[in-house]
Amino acid sequence: MKIIADLHIHSGFSRACSKDISIENLEKYARIKGINLLGTGDFQHPKWIQELKSKLTEDDQGILRTKTGFPFVWQTEISLMYKKDGKGRRVHHVILAPDGEVVRQITGALLKKGRIDYDGRPIFGFTSEELVDMLISISGKCIIIPAHSWTPYFGIFGSMSGFDSVEECFGEKSKHIYALETGMSADPSMMWRLSKLDKYNLVSFSDMHSFWPWRIGREATIFDIDLSYNNIFSAIKEKKGLAGTIETDPSYGRYHFDGHRNCDVCMNPSESAKNNEICPKCGRKLTIGVLHRVDELADRPEGFVPKNAVPFKKLIPLSELIANIYDLGITTKQVWEIYNKLIKEFSSEINVLMNVDEEKLKKIVHPLLAEAIISNREEKIEISPGFDGQYGFPVFKNKIKKQKSLTDF
Numbered sequence: 406m407k408i409i410a411d412l413h414i415h416s417g418f419s420r421a422c423s424k425d426i427s428i429e430n431l432e433k434y435a436r437i438k439g440i441n442l443l444g445t446g447d448f449q450h451p452k453w454i455q456e457l458k459s460k461l462t463e464d465d466q467g468i469l470r471t472k473t474g475f476p477f478v479w480q481t482e483i484s485l486m487y488k489k490d491g492k493g494r495r496v497h498h499v500i501l502a503p504d505g506e507v508v509r510q511i512t513g514a515l516l517k518k519g520r521i522d523y524d525g526r527p528i529f530g531f532t533s534e535e536l537v538d539m540l541i542s543i544s545g546k547c548i549i550i551p552a553h554s555w556t557p558y559f560g561i562f563g564s565m566s567g568f569d570s571v572e573e574c575f576g577e578k579s580k581h582i583y584a585l586e587t588g589m590s591a592d593p594s595m596m597w598r599l600s601k602l603d604k605y606n607l608v609s610f611s612d613m614h615s616f617w618p619w620r621i622g623r624e625a626t627i628f629d630i631d632l633s634y635n636n637i638f639s640a641i642k643e644k645k646g647l648a649g650t651i652e653t654d655p656s657y658g659r660y661h662f663d664g665h666r667n668c669d670v671c672m673n674p675s676e677s678a679k680n681n682e683i684c685p686k687c688g689r690k691l692t693i694g695v696l697h698r699v700d701e702l703a704d705r706p707e708g709f710v711p712k713n714a715v716p717f718k719k720l721i722p723l724s725e726l727i728a729n730i731y732d733l734g735i736t737t738k739q740v741w742e743i744y745n746k747l748i749k750e751f752s753s754e755i756n757v758l759m760n761v762d763e764e765k766l767k768k769i770v771h772p773l774l775a776e777a778i779i780s781n782r783e784e785k786i787e788i789s790p791g792f793d794g795q796y797g798f799p800v801f802k803n804k805i806k807k808q809k810s811l812t813d814f
Contacts, residue, residue: 407648408628409755410442410637411435411621412480413499413552413586413610416453419446419482419525423615428460430616432475437748438622439755442632444480444610445469447525448502449512458505467503467634478634479508482552482612483515484528484559485536495566496533496574497526497552497559499586499610500540501641503634507544514539533561537578546638549581553588553612554596555695557660560588562702564693569702570601583642584608589624590658590695590791593650593717594710598703603711606641609650618744618754619724619735625651650717651755655695656788657721657797663691664792671792674700692793719784721799723747723754726777726786729799731807743770758782773805 417426426446435443445461447453461469461477469477479502486495502508512521521527529536540547551561551574558565561574568574571582584606587593593607609624630636630646640646655661663677664670668686674697682691727743728735744754750769751757757766759782766775777799780786791797 406629406631408442408630408632409440409622409625409651410444410628411440411611411613411625412442412444412478412501412608413482413550413612414444414446414480414621415482415612415614416447416450416456416525418450418453419614421614422525426616428456428471431621432471432473434616434618434621435475437753438618439753440622440625441476442628443475443477444499444501445477446480446482448479448481448508449515449521449527450525451522453525454508454512463505466632468632476632478637479503479505482526483536484526485531485533486528487530487532489532490573493566494533494568494574495559495563496561497556498533498536499548499550499552501548501550501634501637503544503546503638507547510543511540511547514543533574534576534578537575537581541578541581546634548583548638548641550584550586550608550641551582552586553590554585555588555591555660555698557692557694557698561585562698564698567698571605586610587624587650587652588612588658588695589653590655590661591699592652592655592719593714594708595655595696595699597709597711597714598699598705598707600704600711606644606647607650607715607717608641608647609652609717617724617736619722622651622755623653623722627651644713644715647715649715652717652719654719654721654784654786654788654797656790657725657799658695659791659794659796660692660694661696661797662790662792663694663697664795665689665691666793666795671790673790694792718759720758721781721786721788723758723778725799726781727774729804730774730777730801731805743774746770771805773801773803777801 415422417424557563608626613620627648629648665684787800
């Protein structure tokens with residue numbers, strides 16, 4: 406059974422997240438996207454878990470379901486800020502739990518460490534090692550995944566406060582870390598350049614802050630399993646049924662290149678190195694991006710593929726393609742009209758992006774958009790890279806001229 410899963414999401418109780426996130430909206434837009442398994446997000450938050458318990462029913466396989474049968478698994482993200490080896494560390498971790506009783510115990514343990522009611526992604530001052538020790542003592546079936554591993558500010562390998570290895574972060578508890586989340590500004594091919602990461606499986610999820618289709622499921626992990634928490638656990642730990650990941654192009658991510666957003670300065674690693682990593686406009690240190698950090702730690706050349714590597718596919722969200730090729734805002738009525746026309750005809754965004762034949766697309770949308778969808782599938786779209794918190798975006802030399810009706814051509 407092919408499961409396309411987004412297991413790193415948030416509720417409306419997390420900082421900088423849409424207040425309109427609800428179980429109903431999550432299910433609706435997951436189905437539109439083509440995602441058929443979600444994490445719950447924020448399971449320790451006292452108000453969100455009330456909604457989870459009132460709208461989801463847990464089965465004996467550790468899967469929660471809505472009234473219409475859409476599945477979720479228990480999931481949250483924890484932010485840790487602490488000092489280790491004389492350096493301030495800020496690291497985010499995704500946590501998956503096997504059942505509601507384990508969630509209850511985790512919540513109780515976190516309450517002994519601090520508050521959990523002010524933010525769906527709570528911040529604590531204890532170490533990553535202590536987090537693993539806490540969770541594994543509750544259940545050996547808990548999964549701890551370093552989130553968006555390379556993000557400068559909150560990734561395990563981030564340039565601002567990260568580590569140079571998993572072992573440096575987790576110490577002897579690193580044996581309980583089975584997987585790393587690639588994050589939007591990196592993909593598996595970049596992580597394959599570090600031989601010390603070969604023992605970790607790679608997963609990808611959206612870290613969505615809203616339910617819109619250009620956020621939910623923009624990155625996902627594909628499992629080939631019968632749906633149960635134990636099978637998800639085995640896939641993430643032992644690669645049994647871990648079939649692949651869907652990634653955005655790393656250049657689309659907000660921290661791929663080095664730069665200063667306020668100065669509108671974007672540099673690749675070699676350019677910023679020549680400038681001593683200093684912004685040429687303001688004279689301050691640049692925010693060092695993911696590609697630069699990978700180059701620093703890599704011991705393999707670009708293009709290296711390790712034995713038994715799990716395949717991945719790079720895709721830019723459909724709404725981004727439509728908005729950029731028409732030169733419109735992503736939330737505009739016209740973009741939604743074209744998007745909904747494609748979904749009505751072909752059932753889901755992932756199906757449109759990965760499977761639908763070009764000739765069928767051309768019967769529904771403008772030929773240039775159909776070509777863009779195929780180019781996206783073939784990973785041939787040029788991306789203006791993201792930097793210092795600013796998203797990258799697809800670049801089209803031939804844009805569609807404005808028409809009275811964008812769905813007619």
